[in-house]
Amino acid sequence: MTRTxxxxxxxxxxxxxxxxxxxxxxxxxxxxxxxxxxxxxxxxHPIDAIITDQNMPNLDGLGFIRKYREHPSSKGKPIIFLSxxxxxxxxQQARDAxxxxxxxxxxxxxxxxxxxxxxxx
Amino acid sequence: MDDDMMTVFRQEATDLIESLERGLLxxxxxxEDRDLVNAVFRDLHTIKGSGAMFGxxxxxAFVHVFESAFxxxxxxxxxxxxxxxxxxxxxRDEIIGFLGGQPDPEGRREAILAxxxxxxxxxxxxxxxxxxxxEVALVPVGGxxxxxxxxxxxxxxxxxxxxxxxELRELGATDIRADLSQVPALDALDPEICTIGWxxxxxxxxxxDAIDGIFLFNEADIRLDPIEAEAPAAPVVxxxxxxxxVPVPTAKKPVEDAPVTADRGGATMRVAxxxxxxxxxxxxxxxxxxxxxxxxxxxxRDPALMAAAEEISRLAAGxxxxxxxxxxVPVRSMIGRFRRLIHGLSETVAKPVxxxxxxxxxxxxxxxxxxxxxxxxxxxxNSMDHGLExxxxxxxAGKPAEGQVTLEAEYSGAEVVIRIGDDGRGLNRxxxxxxxxxxxxxxxxxxxxxxxxxxxxxxxxxxxxxAITELSGRGVGMDVVKKTIEGLxxxxxxxxxxxxxxxxxxxxxxxxxxxxGLLVEVAGERFSIPLAAxxxxxxxxxxxxxxxxxxxxxDVRDRLVPLVRLRxxxxxxxxxDAYQTVVIVRAGDTRAGAVVDRIIGTNQIVIKQMSRxxxxxxxxxxxxxxxxxxxxxxxxxxxxxxxxxxxxxRTRGAAA
Numbered sequence: 207m208t209r210t211x212x213x214x215x216x217x218x219x220x221x222x223x224x225x226x227x228x229x230x231x232x233x234x235x236x237x238x239x240x241x242x243x244x245x246x247x248x249x250x251h252p253i254d255a256i257i258t259d260q261n262m263p264n265l266d267g268l269g270f271i272r273k274y275r276e277h278p279s280s281k282g283k284p285i286i287f288l289s290x291x292x293x294x295x296x297x298q299q300a301r302d303a304x305x306x307x308x309x310x311x312x313x314x315x316x317x318x319x320x321x322x323x324x325x326x327x
Numbered sequence: 328m329d330d331d332m333m334t335v336f337r338q339e340a341t342d343l344i345e346s347l348e349r350g351l352l353x354x355x356x357x358x359e360d361r362d363l364v365n366a367v368f369r370d371l372h373t374i375k376g377s378g379a380m381f382g383x384x385x386x387x388a389f390v391h392v393f394e395s396a397f398x399x400x401x402x403x404x405x406x407x408x409x410x411x412x413x414x415x416x417x418x419r420d421e422i423i424g425f426l427g428g429q430p431d432p433e434g435r436r437e438a439i440l441a442x443x444x445x446x447x448x449x450x451x452x453x454x455x456x457x458x459x460x461x462e463v464a465l466v467p468v469g470g471x472x473x474x475x476x477x478x479x480x481x482x483x484x485x486x487x488x489x490x491x492x493x494e495l496r497e498l499g500a501t502d503i504r505a506d507l508s509q510v511p512a513l514d515a516l517d518p519e520i521c522t523i524g525w526x527x528x529x530x531x532x533x534x535x536d537a538i539d540g541i542f543l544f545n546e547a548d549i550r551l552d553p554i555e556a557e558a559p560a561a562p563v564v565x566x567x568x569x570x571x572x573v574p575v576p577t578a579k580k581p582v583e584d585a586p587v588t589a590d591r592g593g594a595t596m597r598v599a600x601x602x603x604x605x606x607x608x609x610x611x612x613x614x615x616x617x618x619x620x621x622x623x624x625x626x627x628r629d630p631a632l633m634a635a636a637e638e639i640s641r642l643a644a645g646x647x648x649x650x651x652x653x654x655x656v657p658v659r660s661m662i663g664r665f666r667r668l669i670h671g672l673s674e675t676v677a678k679p680v681x682x683x684x685x686x687x688x689x690x691x692x693x694x695x696x697x698x699x700x701x702x703x704x705x706x707x708x709n710s711m712d713h714g715l716e717x718x719x720x721x722x723x724a725g726k727p728a729e730g731q732v733t734l735e736a737e738y739s740g741a742e743v744v745i746r747i748g749d750d751g752r753g754l755n756r757x758x759x760x761x762x763x764x765x766x767x768x769x770x771x772x773x774x775x776x777x778x779x780x781x782x783x784x785x786x787x788x789x790x791x792x793x794a795i796t797e798l799s800g801r802g803v804g805m806d807v808v809k810k811t812i813e814g815l816x817x818x819x820x821x822x823x824x825x826x827x828x829x830x831x832x833x834x835x836x837x838x839x840x841x842x843x844g845l846l847v848e849v850a851g852e853r854f855s856i857p858l859a860a861x862x863x864x865x866x867x868x869x870x871x872x873x874x875x876x877x878x879x880x881x882d883v884r885d886r887l888v889p890l891v892r893l894r895x896x897x898x899x900x901x902x903x904d905a906y907q908t909v910v911i912v913r914a915g916d917t918r919a920g921a922v923v924d925r926i927i928g929t930n931q932i933v934i935k936q937m938s939r940x941x942x943x944x945x946x947x948x949x950x951x952x953x954x955x956x957x958x959x960x961x962x963x964x965x966x967x968x969x970x971x972x973x974x975x976x977r978t979r980g981a982a983a
Contacts, residue, residue, distance in 0.1 A: 261372050281519065290375060
């Protein structure tokens with residue numbers, strides 16, 4: 207069964223890198239350019255996992271995760287939180303907001319696949 | 328990474344760097360604006376993130392320090408100063424250098440960062456480099472038994488115990504057992520909480536990091552017990568490996584919730600301009616073919632055919648509009664480099680200046696915008712270099728020390744008017760005259776109006792600058808500007824008041840390809856007038872049928888409009904019909920009433936350039952093909968207005 211990942215990032219290059227890497231690995235990818243669009247797509251598409259950036263216009267990553275987690279349909283959907291900051295406090299905030307895991311930029315395509323495989327199998 | 332991704336990255340980086348520059352320049356004007364600081368910070372942050380992803384690690388490290396400075400500004404620990412803006416702009420330029428792979432042998436980048444750090448109160452040096460690669464510590468542990476239990480809402484967050492067990496198996500886990508001791512009775516079972524624990528044997532030498540790696544994303548209660556006597560020393564007990572998190576229900580507004588600065592990231596596509604031109608050509612042909620079909624359908628009087636033809640006509644018009652809109656670009660797209668230019672020049676020539684831009688959203692055809700940038704740069708340089716006086720001179724003249732340079736764009740009928748002006752010293756007509764006489768452009772005793780004198784600076788080889796300065800006077804004169812503008816079927820005028828400033832007014836056609844036209848008939852021939860220039864159409868009163876000597880005017884609601892009798896202008900034979908019509912057109916500030924025999928209706932004009940043999944014909948700006956395949960000439964509205972103005976001047980002359 208093809209798994210669908212929602213990639214939320216305002217940077218087209220990172221979105222493109224994430225999408226291409228995952229598509230090549232056989233995942234289906236939906237893209238969103240900020241937290242608000244991410245929220246709309248997460249609630250209107252059948253998705254299996256989310257990868258979201260923190261720094262975004264309109265609604266940032268933490269805000270997006272919190273709002274998404276208010277919906278029952280978010281239960282059991284893993285969220286990977288991207289940031290350039292490796293500080294534990296931010297990871298803890300992400301965790302508290304409802305992210306399952308995180309990745310610190312920069313990361314390689316192999317690392318990305320490893321993380322997705324880790325949460326989706 | 329493949330090339331496509333790299334292209335996307337480069338495009339994104341270019342956009343961000345532009346946005347960064349815009350933000351910094353805005354910030355220079357409004358240093359207190361917290362939103363702008365946030366916007367700059369976010370741009371830097373994204374550049375850093377993407378840069379590191381795409382292998383620009385040096386750049387990322389550089390931007391990191393740059394960003395740290397703005398983090399302090401963002402948190403209010405430091406205030407924006409002109410020095411910070413200046414250094415930030417330099418740092419921004421270095422980012423371009425990084426992207427272009429330029430080396431930095433003189434250590435300029437370090438110097439900029441150090442200075443920036445000092446400017447923001449000694450922060451630059453203290454900032455650390457971005458995430459160093461994680462050190463893999465291999466701490467071997469003996470053969471051991473691992474117990475783990477997922478905590479809290481792990482399942483709701485998407486944790487998958489099955490996957491964890493798979494990973495542990497890959498690590499060599501054996502004898503995996505489930506601990507069901509805490510699973511409650513069925514009626515008390517909450518399926519969202521994982522109440523099962525697991526334990527397993529792991530081989531000796533399994534590193535603690537490997538285990539932590541597996542549980543990286545999972546808050547779990549992990550315990551390691553040594554097995555048998557193999558354990559070297561005291562039992563290694565690592566419980567509560569990760570802090571237990573207490574989910575905090577937060578409805579707090581996120582800090583990063585900054586306002587939208589630009590709709591970056593929208594789905595856009597880059598297309599070669601050539602393809603757009605081809606598309607436009609095809610649409611032009613379609614519009615002509617459509618006119619033909621419509622005419623045939625009307626002649627056939629077949630309602631079904633007419634309905635179909637009208638439908639196609641509607642679709643063709645829609646396609647035409649869409650195609651033209653694709654080509655429209657806002658003036659804003661070139662403003663960024665102008666602002667930077669002015670900012671830089673202002674420092675070079677030591678003339679403080681306030682650069683005012685109005686009407687940035689005015690859109691023009693892409694081709695026009697592209698060809699317009701260089702002439703405008705030239706005019707802005709002129710304003711900064713020759714137009715504005717030094718602060719001392721200004722104050723002596725009773726003006727504020729800070730000069731003003733303006734760039735305004737607005738729609739005016741079928742045209743876009745762009746004005747570039749300064750409030751400087753204005754043109755020195757004596758010097759212009761002397762120069763023109765010296766160059767043999769005019770004779771020593773020529774009598775010229777002020778307007779004609781001003782227009783002289785648009786002639787080839789004309790520069791009144793005494794010395795070639797660093798800024799302008801590099802051999803490109805205003806004549807090149809004029810040529811470029813006229814090449815775009817536009818016009819340029821110079822207005823200047825000595826001591827008060829100089830303004831260049833550019834008039835440019837909105838599009839270059841297809842326009843709406845008003846088809847008129849004069850002595851059996853058909854002509855088209857660009858509809859956007861048509862203000863109104865009135866009947867010619869019977870008493871005005873013949874021109875009465877000098878004063879050939881029509882009184883339109885108390886405003887006099889000079890009449891241009893096209894029959895006479897074209898030297899047509901035969902007597903005019905008793906009912907003539909006046910089409911009132913406007914070009915810039917002047918109006919004229921074109922007297923025609925008959926209005927036929929509106930049509931689509933696909934402008935075809937006339938051959939070089941007709942280059943000298945001023946009355947027509949081009950030709951178009953009508954529905955029946957015949958050709959109609961397009962009346963040149965500025966020329967019409969000019970002829971009308973001539974009528975005006977003559978009558979004034981007669982009256983004087």
